[in-house]
Amino acid sequence: MGYGASLRRFWWPVPSWGAGEPVPSLCQPGSSRLGGCPCQGSRKMSGGTAHLLTVLFMVTVAVMGYPSRRSATDLDATPRTTVTFDELLGVRHFSAHTLNYSTLLLEDDRGILYVGARGAIFALNSSDVADGSHRTIHWEASPEKQMDCLQKGKNNKTECFNHVRFLQRLNSTHLYACGTYAFHPLCAAIDVNSFMLPSHFEEGKEKCPYDPARGYTGLIVDGGLYTATRYEFRSLPDIRRNLHQRPLKTEESPLHWLNDAEFVASVLVQESKDSPVGDDDKIYYFFMERAGEETTSFFDKSQVARVARVARVCKSDVGGKKILQRKWTSFMKARLVCYIPYYEVLRSVCSLDEGGWASTIFYAAFTLSAQWRTMEASAVCRYSISAVQHAFEGPYMEYQDSARKWSRYDGAVPEPRPGSCITDHSRRKGYNSSQDLPNSVLDFVKLHPLMFEEVKPAGGEPLLVKKSVAYSQLAVDRVRALDGRSYDVLFMGTGDGWIHKAVVLGSGIHIVEEMQVFREAQPVESLVISRTQRSLYVGAASGILQVPLASCTRYTSCYDCILARDPYCAWDGRACRATATTDSTGLVQDIQNGNDGCRSSSGRGSLLWKNRTVLQGDDVLLPCDQRSNLARAIWLLNGSEALGSGQDRLRVGVDGLLVTDTLPQHSGEYRCYGEERGLRMLLATYSLTVLPELPRGPTATPQPHTASQVSGDTKVAYISVIVTLVVLCAVLSTVLLYVSCLEKRKGKYVLGEPRPASVELQTISANCLRKGRREEEEEEKEGLTCPDGCLRIIPGEAPTAATSPVKELPAAVPPLPPPLPAELTNGVGALPNVLRKMNGNSYMLLQQQEEPLTSPLYSASFTEELSKILEKRKHTQLVEKLDESSV
Template sequence: MKGLGCLMGSSLGYPGRMIRPVTFYLVVFFMVSSMGYPSRRSAMDLDATPRMTIAYNDLSSVRCFGSHAQNYTTLLLEDEKGILYVGARGAIFSLNATNIADGFHQTMDWKASPEKRAECLKKGKNNKTECYNHVRLLQRLNATHLYACGTYAFHPLCTYIDTNKLMPPSVFEEGKEKCPYDPSRGYTGLIVDGSLYTATRYEFRSQPDIRRSLYQRILKTEESPLHWLNDAEFVASVLVRESMSSLVGDDDKIYYFFTERAGEESTSIFDKNQLPRVARVARVCKNDLGGKKILQRKWTSFMKARLACYIPYYEVLKDVYSLDGGNWHSTVFYATFTLSAQWRSMEVSAICRYNISEVQAAFEGTYMEYQDSSRKWSQYNGEIPEPRPGSCITDRARKSGYNSSQDLPNSVLDFIKLHPLMYEEVKPADGDPLLVKKNIIYTQIAIDRVRALDGQEYDVLFLGTGNGWIHKAVIVGSTVHIIEELQVFRVAQPVENLIISKQQKSLYVGSQSGVLQLPLATCERYISCFDCILARDPYCGWDGVSCRELAGILDRTLLSQDVLHGNMGCWNDSTQATSTQKNRTVLRGDDVLLPCEQASNLAQATWLVNGTEVLAEDGQGRFHLGVDGLLVTDTQLEFSGEYQCYAKENGLQALVATYALTVLPEQLVPQFLPTVPQPSWHAASYAYGDMKFIYIAVITVLGGLCLVLSVVLLYVSCLQKRRGKYSLGVPQTSSVELQTVSSNCIGKGGQEDEDLDTYPDGCLQIIPGEATTVTSPLKEVPPVPPPPPPPLPAEFTNGISTLPNMLRKMNGNSYMLLRQNEEPCTSPLYNSFTEELSKILEKRKHTQLVEKLDESSV
């Protein structure tokens, strides 16, 4: 089906890097040196390599849902009921959260009418992407109904949906105040205690806005004289119940996360009309009623602050996820960032963590003020009216007679209008990003808090990328360990949404082509104790036989796990996966490749030859260590023995592969090759056992042939000069006939076959006398191909046949081997010469590693 795009195509690669101009580096240097880079750790320390890479074809326990719709990007999980609601383009689905691919789902079609689509086209919109009904909001309203809003071909509509029937209602309401026109516009929405809190650019050419609608008084952000929001793109909104157990009688707050143009950056290296985009966090109070005369139907509690992540200074917010440990005081926000448009020549993502206390501190700090004279924002050092502008109504305000925002004095409301921006920025916890990844764009983030065997709770991050991968990582202290990276789509496409189900132990992935359901843990992937421990996966533990998920085990006393260090718990070597010994037999002087595939990207291969470790350079350059194998060139008899490959990682060592290598002397070659009758003089030479005689005989014969050819050519040249011209194709009365025989001399047919007994050399016949013109028998009798030689024994291989698959991982180098193309000849002289020549060429065919990947030099 069309919706099953998550099962089509193939794309394993990551986006390529663009060439960085020199000016870019100068700009980065200027920014970092002038503004400072507060991170205490280097970018190398902040980066992390995924331990394992799982390609799409290697995924297990993955379920996929797709239908006639597209853009499955709005997800609502009701974990207790086991239902996953999906808002797509033109439809809403109700899926079984246990197995979204079981086929038992409900569908509500909600497509834009032909009339609205025609109006959308008249507005100049795209009929392939924009002139549809994209469901952007899907929230639980009450026990029986959902509330949904869609763009409806640039004419937003909202509706109430009965969850028992999931049928399209007969009545819709205008959604211009609740939903964006443009389906690509940043948007976030929450229903809190019956009121709808949304943030986006609503109407067609309107300013971005944070609004409250439905059952409470409608509120908006202020537009004049200063815009509270400057070309904002909203990412997420989070409710924090700060009224619970509050000692000051505080109110609940809704926090908004977005990216906007930095109005405070009025003088910089950037064009004033192209102000850099920065990340922000804003907040409003849930029970805000607006002002009575000033700021009527406007927020009186709106404040915003800079959200800093330091990569290097200007960041674009992509997604935010919040966690709390059952108490709002422990609330933390995880945010994903990328570089803004000024750094478009570079792809960098970062993950930062923020404590709620740091956010509160920023909003309780100093304000900023816009100076008309200098046309810039600066720190406000004047007097601050009471009660504090932008704060919620607390017990202290009530004691002073301010029971709601409409009771606030005009001085407070005027101050709020002109001072929406805070001076202090919200810094990440520990002052540093948790993770900085190059050449990756993180689009979505979801967090699960897991209690490990050591009793500590670890936050497990699921990060969606812009090309269809999921990075699973665990936070250990102030660092991130990426457990694995998963290619979840054949066709590269952005991960649009991530939802975690604790009940189903599943991760739901929303995308353009469909919805995926992945298990949170795949412990069975780790086949040994070392593998299980090194993974540092809080979901998994080793029980002595296999790696198992902790959630299904009641008695955990016999389990081993080490999330903190990743190298403790495996004391018995027998728990490792045993490696089967493989036999390799090669000829002396040949090359052999011994593969050693490393399952972990963090492991380093170590080779032992007869108990002695192989160094990177053995002095003669005959051992070449690669990521996936050991290349031995110009093998000698003393190279025979046992070769063992170990994987070293984080202080642990595990056996991966074992080979028994046998190097044979060259004299053993004939027993594997077809026997050819040898002439008496050739047999006698072997009987004497003097190989030097063969070489001398071959050289003598070749020298004699060359001498005869030279004399004949000289004679023909003199004869032609005496006649004054060359005669081509005319028989001469006094000439020499040269019959050259190709490399395949067997089965020529005709006269040549008959003369083989007469001329035992067979391959080259020199016949004095007159040559007669005859028709070549080759045109009449087709040549008979010689019988192929019998194949070599199966173990008689040097592994070179596997080379093409290994080249790209052999220390970043690749190579090509030259082979002599030999074909048998009936002449013993030719046979011996070819044999010896092949041996010489065989010794010179050895590989040279080149510097560039996937390139070969001959």
């Protein structure tokens, strides 16, 4: 296979560096040449050099092992539906007068959700966090500690508080909590019955980080506190065990076992349960650290790469007797890879252990390093416990002083195997605890903490790669579907307050929906799943949310329910129901394919026909709202002809069909279908009628009808009316003149000089048909009206009834043309160019008013329709950058 054929298999988007564009973070002052480009900061490259760097990048990726058997489209899954904040169903919210609700402890059997926040601990009702029955412990940092924190130069708005970072069950009666306490960490055992702070606090410098922003993880296992962080000011990162008769920590010399580590998560795997070799339970730690070995980074080697790691220690480790006293003798670490060809940053890890520890799997979320600032992306990888064990059972690495780097160790390995737990095999040889291990084993452990083998993801590639998203937290649930299979459902929180709900299908992920759970953008800091309450608890800076695991009622048809492929939901013949709350008899569900089970060919019941009538040459919009982001709009004319954007005068967009400059042959019956996974669902039906264009006069006064258009009877009627009016005016004038003379004689009324009337009738051009509602409201305030769409009354100083002796006769005006049909509302008027560009190849079309307006010729306000659509879709992330020139 040649290079061209092999390079086409890679899924990751290649950076497009054009001529004259700076290379992001590739060249640094003082570094060596790269691809023939002398490093001079952000030097601009020629087109040839840019192309050369791109080819070099692809070849580097090919050689260093970032293959994929799937395309970028397969990996970059699109959420099927988008649920904005205002569309959420059944969500409950809790917040108090504090911030940072990030530490969660769910006790499902007790129905309590414990929350550690800034300066407070809450006990919430897990069935309804917003019912007001919560209990509160106020745990603020003392003024003295806050002043001391300020004197150290810390931030008095974020750092000089007591941020509760650890909250776990200590025993049957107490919780154990630790807080930063204004850079003076403290811990406390809290009685769950009284739910009050104790009178005595414990020093927290070896149990809790001083800095609220530091990576931290902790577990209580059999009464022992296993934590990992940077504990004290200017101290090194460490994995420690406290609250135990034999406290332990990691080794610091001559080699640091941890190199500027930032911890993400820790997981207990009970490998002693039903172990055939008498193994021990292990605690696995996931973290980021600076790499000491050769890396496969494409970037300049002068930049120190940070890599993801997984480390483990044995629960029964008690340290060495003479060597590694009070230190771990079982510490080992290995590289964790997700095969993103740039820097990988580990953000979150969650695990599942149902069916025994041997089936334990880990899900990990990664993002791109900040050193690659030109793009944002996330990846989710899955790892098996067997893959982690394989790495720890492989060859070791050794630090070479001469080369100052880690390389593979190929020398002799002492017995029992360094870094392993005490097993039945070790006990048979007389090694009953780690203190019985020979010095040769402990010396080897001291100098060889890093493993050569990497921990590779299942299938050798990510389950998901999502561009323009930064995942911050993961939670996973395992659901048994109606087909008898168990599916893993992932809830992925983002850095801007959204939750992606996805189901793992084989080697890929189907994102069921994306939900905007916070109106104000903020990172999702913690996620906890309650199977009892069927709820997802979301912790963030502003509060706690309780979100249902599924909102099945959102799916209004059988096709909606089946196509969603939501393991929590199924169709019962009339509605979409939650599978856990309903007898499974008669329920329909298709998680694997998402297209089987609906008997109706249309997918939805009969829809009302909507009539549209327009003049020839006008534009008409036929809305068709696609609820699914994965559906494709299919338009049929008169039941057979497929319509598309490639046809003249037709524009198919995500919201409907726009017909521009209509012709009589555009008349007919239009049907809109949503096509997804081979299924078609009828969404809208229209009957369009295109009328011949009516004449519109350009003069300022109404044009009289020609002689051929006015019959002789009409002329006679006009003459009769005029003669009658003249006679009446003469009689009235005589009467008024007589009355005025009588009044003048009495001295009570003087007839003044008549003032000319200034009421003027003007003809409005056809542009008045295009006026928006806002203009008409302004004119109504000023006294201007346009009752028939063609006349405007301009007020003047007309004489009052008391001062006008003679009322002017109205001019003879020919009758207006008959009004057009009431359905002459095309929704777009004469502005076909006011469209929003969508994803480079389609349009967001504007909604159209369904109800007839007061004037049959009135066109809906384009500004109002545009505002409604933009408000509806501004959070859907379908438009990355709006084309302002089109407005």
